[in-house]
Amino acid sequence: MHSPDQSSQQRASRRKDLARQFCRILPTDSVLYHEDELRPYECDGLSAYRRVPLIALLPETIPQVQETLRLCRKLRLPVVTRGAGTGLSGGAVPHEDGVLLSLTKFNRILQVDVANMCARVQPGVRNLAISEAARPHGLYYAPDPSSQIACSIGGNVAENAGGVHCLKYGLTVHNLLEVTLVTIDGEVLTIGSGGLDSPGYDLLALLTGSEGMLGVVVEVLVKLLPVPERAQVVLAAYDRIEQAGNAVAELIAAGILPAGLEMMDNPAIRAAEDFVHAGYPTQAAAILLCEVDGTNAEVSEEILRVRRLLLASGASEVRTARDEAQRQRFWAGRKSAFPAVGRISPDYYCMDGTIPRKHLGQVLREIGRMSEEFGLRVANVFHAGDGNLHPLILYDANKPNELEQAEQLGGKILELCVQVGGTITGEHGVGLEKINQMCVQFPPAELETFHAVKAVFDPETLLNPGKAIPTLARCAEFGAMHVHGGKLPFPELERF
Amino acid sequence: MLTDAADCWVYGYDNSRRQTLPRAVVFTTTAEQVRAVVALCNESQLPLTARGRGTGTTGASVPDSGGIVLSLERMNRILAIDPANRLARVEPGVANQDLQDALSHHGFFWPPDPTSAAVCTIGGNLAYNSAGPRAVKYGTPRENTLGLSAVTGLGIPIHTGVNTTKGVVGYDLTRLIIGSEGTLAVITEATLKLTPVAQGKRTLRASYSDIHSAAEAVAAIMAQPLTPCALEFMDASAIAMVRSFAALDLDPQARALLMIEVDGAEECMQEIAAAVSDAARVQGLLDLRMASDEAETAALWRTRKALSPALRNVAPKKINEDVVVPVSRMPELIGGLDRLSREHAIRIVNFGHAGNGNIHVNLLLDPDDPQQVASAQTCLSAVFDLVLALGGTLSGEHGVGLEKRDFVAREIEPATLQLMRAIRDQFDPNHILNPGKCLP
Numbered sequence: 010m011h012s013p014d015q016s017s018q019q020r021a022s023r024r025k026d027l028a029r030q031f032c033r034i035l036p037t038d039s040v041l042y043h044e045d046e047l048r049p050y051e052c053d054g055l056s057a058y059r060r061v062p063l064i065a066l067l068p069e070t071i072p073q074v075q076e077t078l079r080l081c082r083k084l085r086l087p088v089v090t091r092g093a094g095t096g097l098s099g100g101a102v103p104h105e106d107g108v109l110l111s112l113t114k115f116n117r118i119l120q121v122d123v124a125n126m127c128a129r130v131q132p133g134v135r136n137l138a139i140s141e142a143a144r145p146h147g148l149y150y151a152p153d154p155s156s157q158i159a160c161s162i163g164g165n166v167a168e169n170a171g172g173v174h175c176l177k178y179g180l181t182v183h184n185l186l187e188v189t190l191v192t193i194d195g196e197v198l199t200i201g202s203g204g205l206d207s208p209g210y211d212l213l214a215l216l217t218g219s220e221g222m223l224g225v226v227v228e229v230l231v232k233l234l235p236v237p238e239r240a241q242v243v244l245a246a247y248d249r250i251e252q253a254g255n256a257v258a259e260l261i262a263a264g265i266l267p268a269g270l271e272m273m274d275n276p277a278i279r280a281a282e283d284f285v286h287a288g289y290p291t292q293a294a295a296i297l298l299c300e301v302d303g304t305n306a307e308v309s310e311e312i313l314r315v316r317r318l319l320l321a322s323g324a325s326e327v328r329t330a331r332d333e334a335q336r337q338r339f340w341a342g343r344k345s346a347f348p349a350v351g352r353i354s355p356d357y358y359c360m361d362g363t364i365p366r367k368h369l370g371q372v373l374r375e376i377g378r379m380s381e382e383f384g385l386r387v388a389n390v391f392h393a394g395d396g397n398l399h400p401l402i403l404y405d406a407n408k409p410n411e412l413e414q415a416e417q418l419g420g421k422i423l424e425l426c427v428q429v430g431g432t433i434t435g436e437h438g439v440g441l442e443k444i445n446q447m448c449v450q451f452p453p454a455e456l457e458t459f460h461a462v463k464a465v466f467d468p469e470t471l472l473n474p475g476k477a478i479p480t481l482a483r484c485a486e487f488g489a490m491h492v493h494g495g496k497l498p499f500p501e502l503e504r505f
Numbered sequence: 506m507l508t509d510a511a512d513c514w515v516y517g518y519d520n521s522r523r524q525t526l527p528r529a530v531v532f533t534t535t536a537e538q539v540r541a542v543v544a545l546c547n548e549s550q551l552p553l554t555a556r557g558r559g560t561g562t563t564g565a566s567v568p569d570s571g572g573i574v575l576s577l578e579r580m581n582r583i584l585a586i587d588p589a590n591r592l593a594r595v596e597p598g599v600a601n602q603d604l605q606d607a608l609s610h611h612g613f614f615w616p617p618d619p620t621s622a623a624v625c626t627i628g629g630n631l632a633y634n635s636a637g638p639r640a641v642k643y644g645t646p647r648e649n650t651l652g653l654s655a656v657t658g659l660g661i662p663i664h665t666g667v668n669t670t671k672g673v674v675g676y677d678l679t680r681l682i683i684g685s686e687g688t689l690a691v692i693t694e695a696t697l698k699l700t701p702v703a704q705g706k707r708t709l710r711a712s713y714s715d716i717h718s719a720a721e722a723v724a725a726i727m728a729q730p731l732t733p734c735a736l737e738f739m740d741a742s743a744i745a746m747v748r749s750f751a752a753l754d755l756d757p758q759a760r761a762l763l764m765i766e767v768d769g770a771e772e773c774m775q776e777i778a779a780a781v782s783d784a785a786r787v788q789g790l791l792d793l794r795m796a797s798d799e800a801e802t803a804a805l806w807r808t809r810k811a812l813s814p815a816l817r818n819v820a821p822k823k824i825n826e827d828v829v830v831p832v833s834r835m836p837e838l839i840g841g842l843d844r845l846s847r848e849h850a851i852r853i854v855n856f857g858h859a860g861n862g863n864i865h866v867n868l869l870l871d872p873d874d875p876q877q878v879a880s881a882q883t884c885l886s887a888v889f890d891l892v893l894a895l896g897g898t899l900s901g902e903h904g905v906g907l908e909k910r911d912f913v914a915r916e917i918e919p920a921t922l923q924l925m926r927a928i929r930d931q932f933d934p935n936h937i938l939n940p941g942k943c944l945p
Binding site for chain 1: 634644667668675683701773777832904913916920922928
């Protein structure tokens with residue numbers, strides 16, 4: 010047995026040894042190995058999980074990434090790739106005995122190709138920076154995660170990020186043309202093409218959302234869209250939360266495709282109103298924000314239909330934003346809802362379960378019941394049009410047991426999502442956080458297929474080990490605790 | 506099950522006009538039967554080629570390595586149509602058009618609409634990722650499929666994807682299997698994403714004095730916010746062919762034609778049609794007209810849809826390619842094809858889905874003329890080199906099959922191909938599923 014001092018000394022000397030080796034292939038200032046330099050990399054947007062890596066590397070060129078990965082493979086060092094670190098599922102949490110590979114120096118927009126409506130960018134470019142660069146040409150990049158001012162496009166590819174507007178314009182996977190990937194062997198591959206499709210298997214889709222487990226993305230070609238002529242938002246208030254849930258299903262079934270369709274429940278409304286004074290009705294049990302975009306005439310026509318449907322669905326009040334300023338205010342409330350909730354509770358835990366839209370009313374009611382059972386408040390603010398829930402479980406990490414309670418409640422909510430035919434994550438990814446719930450969603454045959462695909466790219470599982478796809482052994486252990494002999498309620502429902 | 510050679514012969518064929526005799530044809534009606542058949546084939550190392558209705562153009566469903574054909578035509582039930590969740594669950598043998606008819610009662614449609622929609626099956630559409638004119642606005646099957654049930658080459662049933670419009674759990678096996686031409690798994694059920702039918706629709710036809718003007722118009726149309734739901738292109742030789750086929754009332758100077766269709770709310774159609782027309786008005790425009798009623802629209806589309814079969818009548822054989830180039834490179838592509846046509850003395854007719862740069866390049870030849878067959882092969886090879894030099898791709902929607910298999914390595918680098926082969930080994934280690942197709 011070593012004393013803690015001894016082992017920390019060993020760790021420091023291991024770090025020095027590695028730093029020497031990596032300094033042969035990287036500039037000295039791209040190799041960080043002192044504990045205090047590594048601290049900023051210990052967690053991502055899900056701060057409940059923290060680990061300090063052995064070493065952090067910040068390459069600037071593709072050949073440097075190739076050399077780095079070759080050396081990692083040779084030394085059998087685990088590699089966790091990181092963009093801006095805004096992920097919400099712990100996907101970029103470092104490995105204690107591995108390399109944290111930061112791509113922040115890959116931060117250039119290489120080309121905005123107006124004629125072909127696409128942009129070639131490096132992975133460390135911020136999501137919003139792409140739209141800003143395209144804007145003078147009347148174009149923009151559609152996926153807009155709430156963290157878009159900070160999050161990187163490489164991270165968006167890794168997590169297949171969505172956002173408010175993905176209801177109409179699709180997720181990251183729908184807005185990509187090509188990526189350049191470095192494999193763990195240090196080989197550079199171009200996946201996809203500027204054209205519509207390419208022969209062979211769809212590796213581009215396979216990489217999107219693979220959470221850094223198949224390779225390191227070093228360049229991305231994204232699609233750009235023309236900026237719509239006009240966007241308008243309608244706010245509808247409801248006395249009962251199920252009415253709002255059902256209204257979503259009705260809008261969608263009526264064939265309306267809003268640019269965004271968001272829902273907030275009463276705790277979220279109050280928190281947001283106190284914080285940014287968006288002008289929300291604070292007595293409402295729930296509000297819907299429905300945005301339509303297009304040409305002037307299209308928007309006018311659609312607004313009429315949306316209003317009619319919302320009123321018929323039992324809304325107590327329907328308001329259309331008078332002008333751009335009011336539209337921005339309506340959205341400001343929604344977009345600041347997370348920090349707003351942060352003001353009323355010392356800690357919160359954000360879930361990302363996604364369900365078939367017609368079950369919204371029922372699932373929200375059930376979440377309310379669970380919230381009472383656990384004695385923890387839950388605020389709901391989410392992408393209703395996609396059925397993508399974001400229940401925020403409010404807790405206080407300083408109170409004994411509350412974090413564990415919150416995690417347990419979160420797990421129950423995700424299992425409920427799977428039971429009604431949904432999925433445990435709509436846009437945040439599995440990461441470390443939801444790895445146990447993967448066992449609830451997927452039977453062994455599917456998990457084995459995932460492992461088989463992983464083995465093709467990374468046979469020694471050096472890339473982001475322990476994330477996204479659980480081992481069968483882990484599932485067996487978890488299953489014994491939660492799933493009760495592999496039997497779920499509602500066995501007649503398909504669980505995919 | 507059929508074993509008589511006379512019965513089996515007709516299942517050894519697809520629209521590439523290749524044909525080989527399978528040892529037997531097996532008809533399954535349930536997923537369990539599919540599993541049992543695949544498992545048996547895997548045990549006995551017997552090749553298995555899944556087949557819908559044989560409308561593919563690349564030979565992907567031709568059982569050229571012997572073995573059995575697994576016909577999915579009897580698995581043709583629509584299992585559920587769910588408007589509130591905008592999805593439908595179908596078996597693979599459902600004909601594309603039958604599904605569209607059933608959905609139209611609910612005000613929805615499934616966007617992929619290959620020219621062969623009346624006959625081709627959903628399973629086949631998924632196997633090739635076949636799109637059609639509407640892809641420019643609504644995407645290919647990959648964008649319109651939420652989940653699959655499938656049986657891998659090991660005989661293991663798997664379920665991929667989600668019932669929701671979003672989901673980022675695990676690797677995207679749904680898209681991996683779509684377009685894999687039956688080499689990874691046999692699809693036994695698909696959950697499809699539905700799109701509401703727009704109330705209004707207008708069809709426009711624009712003719713141009715040269716291909717460069719038409720290509721410029723395409724770029725201008727795509728650069729404004731109102732994406733058309735179809736943007737089809739015909740070059741001078743395609744126009745000439747259609748002329749001899751039907752009275753078109755077309756400017757004699759027309760060397761390129763665009764068919765533009767827009768959809769949306771009825772109240773907005775005038776405005777949308779005006780915006781798209783403005784974009785189409787570039788220098789070199791000869792004539793721009795809008796179909797005034799249903800009958801005229803139908804007539805316009807008949808011309809476009811008749812092109813493919815019409816080609817069969819002018820030449821005994823056509824080599825039908827479906828290359829894609831970035832929209833801005835289209836004039837260079839057509840110019841280059843013109844040059845190749847002259848150099849190799851092979852008639853080339855071009856038309857296709859201009860909005861996403863997907864051009865059907867048709868080389869016309871007489872298979873009984875050995876000189877022509879040889880020059881067609883050299884010409885084809887030069888066509889692919891041209892496409893790749895322009896930053897394009899070899900196949901937009903028809904797939905690879907046998908026809909294009911030997912050209913794939915020109916586009917995809919060896920390391921990437923190796924990855925694809927390794928993925929295939931994981932799904933189907935004994936290579937019983939459609940061996941020799943899709944990957945070289």
